[in-house]
Amino acid sequence: MLDPKAIRSQFPLLLREISGEPIVYLDSAATSQKPDAVLEAMMNVYRTSNANAHRGMHPLAEEATQQYEKARATVQKFLNAKYAEEIVFTKSCTEAINLVAHTVSQQDHIVLSLLEHHSNIIPWMQRDAHIHWTNLSDLEEILRTHTISLVAITGQSNVLGIRPPIEEIIQLSHAAGAKVLVDAAQLVAHHPIHVQKLDCDFLTFSSHKLYGPTGIGVLYAKRECLEEMSPMLGGGGMVYSIAEQSFTPLGIPEKFEAGTPPVADAIGLATAIDWLAHYDWKDIEEYEQHLLRHAEEVLTTIPGLTILNLQPHSAKAPRGDLQPQSGCISFTLAAVHPHDLTEILGRQGICLRAGHHCAQPIHKHLGIAASTRLSVGIYNTIEEINLLPSAIEHAQHVLATT
Amino acid sequence: MDIYAENILDHYRNPRNRSPLSPQERIGKDRPEDHQFMQYTENNPACGDEITVGLDIQNTHVCTISWDGTGCAISQAAMSMLSEQFTGKSVEDIENFSTEDMLALLGVNLGPRRLKCALLGLDALKKAMKSHGAADED
Known part of the structure; x- marks a missing residue:
């Protein structure tokens, strides 16, 4: 099993605070943070x-x-x-x-x-x-x-x-x-x-x-x-x-x-x-799956939040199905633009990516212009994921039009 | 100042002059001779924000602005503010309105990431204006 605490301690950037809040870096698909060794x-x-x-x-x-x-x-x-x-x-x-x-x-x-x-x-x-x-x-x-x-x-x-x-x-x-x-x-x-x-x-x-x-x-x-x-x-x-x-x-x-x-x-x-290479691939994959499945679970409790995926019929590979989502999940939130959402989350130190992520064709295919992406590295923790629902609901509240 | 300040959120939640109908559609065909209608749709493919703005102009006087769109709080609030700002003003006022004026109207300082959002409506207005003075053909 990975010890996220021991891993995190090797990443000096993760000690940074934004507006007094510890940074929650969930944008490793854009770029990962670097360990002391590097x-x-x-x-x-x-x-x-x-x-x-x-x-x-x-x-x-x-x-x-x-x-x-x-x-x-x-x-x-x-x-x-x-x-x-x-x-x-x-x-x-x-x-x-x-x-x-x-x-x-x-x-x-x-x-x-x-x-x-x-x-x-x-x-x-x-x-x-x-x-x-x-x-x-x-x-x-x-x-x-x-x-x-x-x-x-x-x-x-x-x-x-x-x-x-x-x-x-x-x-x-x-x-x-x-x-x-x-x-x-x-x-x-x-x-x-x-x-x-x-x-x-x-x-x-x-x-x-x-x-x-x-x-x-x-x-x-x-x-x-x-x-x-x-x-x-x-x-x-x-x-x-x-x-x-x-x-x-x-x-x-x-x-x-x-x-x-x-x-x-x-x-x-x-x-x-x-x-x-100090870490076993099996452990890395298991741990990151654990983080993402947990993220899926807590995010889907938020009203109006939809996690993006292909429809089963188009997700069919030539033979066999696509594997579960790894590395990242993306979502849309009803009535809240991804730019507004990530800007408001960012003020609490929570870093997620918004936009089309340089992948316009898949967004067009899904009929949306932009989405919000949560991506993980081996330094992320369940505690960090658990901060999301209330932070996202706060953003929904700030931007509520009704 | 907070970019989600109350005045911005107020315009976002209660957009002024927002209507799915253009001034032309609202007034219909029975418009006076000296009125000109203009419309332009501007979008930002990077975030999917889109604003369509319509103007009813009598000589150089802006009688009505109406607009419709989708996008983030900044782009929508900025357009709402502009529609209030220029109703009753002259076309020159729109032409002379700068990026700095837009930021002053919003009352915030925006980084490069959000500046495009703030300027989407102004760009749409200025592009609509480009057809001003041209022969009105219907």
């Missing part, structure tokens, strides 16, 4: 060993290179990737998806689910690729009737918290000759990932939702996929040689990492991964 590791880089990686022969440069590559190996093991060079560091999950989208053209047919975050929609649109929207139940039909290059799908919805059955989607897509990109931005902090077992072609995530720093993301891609891809950014650190009119890039992964690499951020990410 903060210290990053501070230590700048205090003791800061240098540019892959450049220079002096001892500090050597150390920076070693630590940066060690971080890559940590991510490789974390994702269960076959080779370290299958891990490309980017500045964000968004950039990782853009890096793959950069290689498609307007001839390509791409399948996206209605659950996608804008970062897994816009990059494909920018390439003028032909987009096919799936509600998951019609995926087989789409794969049968079109020549699909790639299926890009979230591992866990950032609004509904549901997890599409990615193993099955990958099998179906591969059988139809399509590659699969899994956007694991939301999944990564809540469920173990084994890219070789999944057999996905691409998988992306960002460090800052995994208790690590902002400013660094990861693209995993099968070695043969990366070798075929052209680099998106040009610059230092990605070139093998330059001729009068052309250049030859380095091999993978360097050819995708132009510019000074985010050394301290990579070390921060690796530290977050090592820190999280």
Whole structure:
């Protein structure tokens, strides 16, 4: 069992108060807070060993290179990737998806689910690729009737918290000759990932939702996929040689990492991964499910509050049902706009997200413009969840129109 | 000052000049020659707030403003206040009304997150005004 008290004590930000009230941080799906271990590791880089990686022969440069590559190996093991060079560091999950989208053209047919975050929609649109929207139940039909290059799908919805059955989607897509990109931005902090077992072609995530720093993301891609891809950014650190009119890039992964690499951020990410490894995934998942099921229970007692989900008929996966909501749940409150609700809750130190959460298609599908999202990390407690009903009812009272 | 101050909440709970009918619909076809009707719908896709504003203008005099919309307390209260503010004023007053004037009218200081909410109604009004002076074609 997790000891939330012992975990919380490692997060200095959670000691902060807002208007004299202790902070209740329920917005980890936007970004997680960072444990002391990560903060210290990053501070230590700048205090003791800061240098540019892959450049220079002096001892500090050597150390920076070693630590940066060690971080890559940590991510490789974390994702269960076959080779370290299958891990490309980017500045964000968004950039990782853009890096793959950069290689498609307007001839390509791409399948996206209605659950996608804008970062897994816009990059494909920018390439003028032909987009096919799936509600998951019609995926087989789409794969049968079109020549699909790639299926890009979230591992866990950032609004509904549901997890599409990615193993099955990958099998179906591969059988139809399509590659699969899994956007694991939301999944990564809540469920173990084994890219070789999944057999996905691409998988992306960002460090800052995994208790690590902002400013660094990861693209995993099968070695043969990366070798075929052209680099998106040009610059230092990605070139093998330059001729009068052309250049030859380095091999993978360097050819995708132009510019000074985010050394301290990579070390921060690796530290977050090592820190999280102190806890058993089974315990993490059980505890977070316990928090969310409890949140569901207390929220549904509030009059006018509706928790968002797909209708059972459209929630049907190709085969089998969607799993229970993980990481977050979102809701609407009759006659109270999410912006008003979260602003009023925020004054009591309760931090929830309001808006469309960069996922307009699913909101449109549900017939709403915006919602309020509650998301958890392993530092949240049942006591925090229990503060919600009275705080929400207070907001309802403030804004009551009758 | 609290953005959920009583005056804002009062306008939110009891919006002034809010009506599903535009001034044109309310007055009907028998309007005097020198009246012009204008209407514009402005929305903020980021939060789904939407305001439709209608004006009845005689020469440069704002006779009636009516509006309808959905959204947060700030966007709805701001529009309600504007409709009171400009009824009986001139079109120039609307054109010259600034962001600072809007904040002064609300009596609050808003951060960048909520400023868009506060300005939604003013944007709708100004865009409706753009058709002012153009030939009225019905």
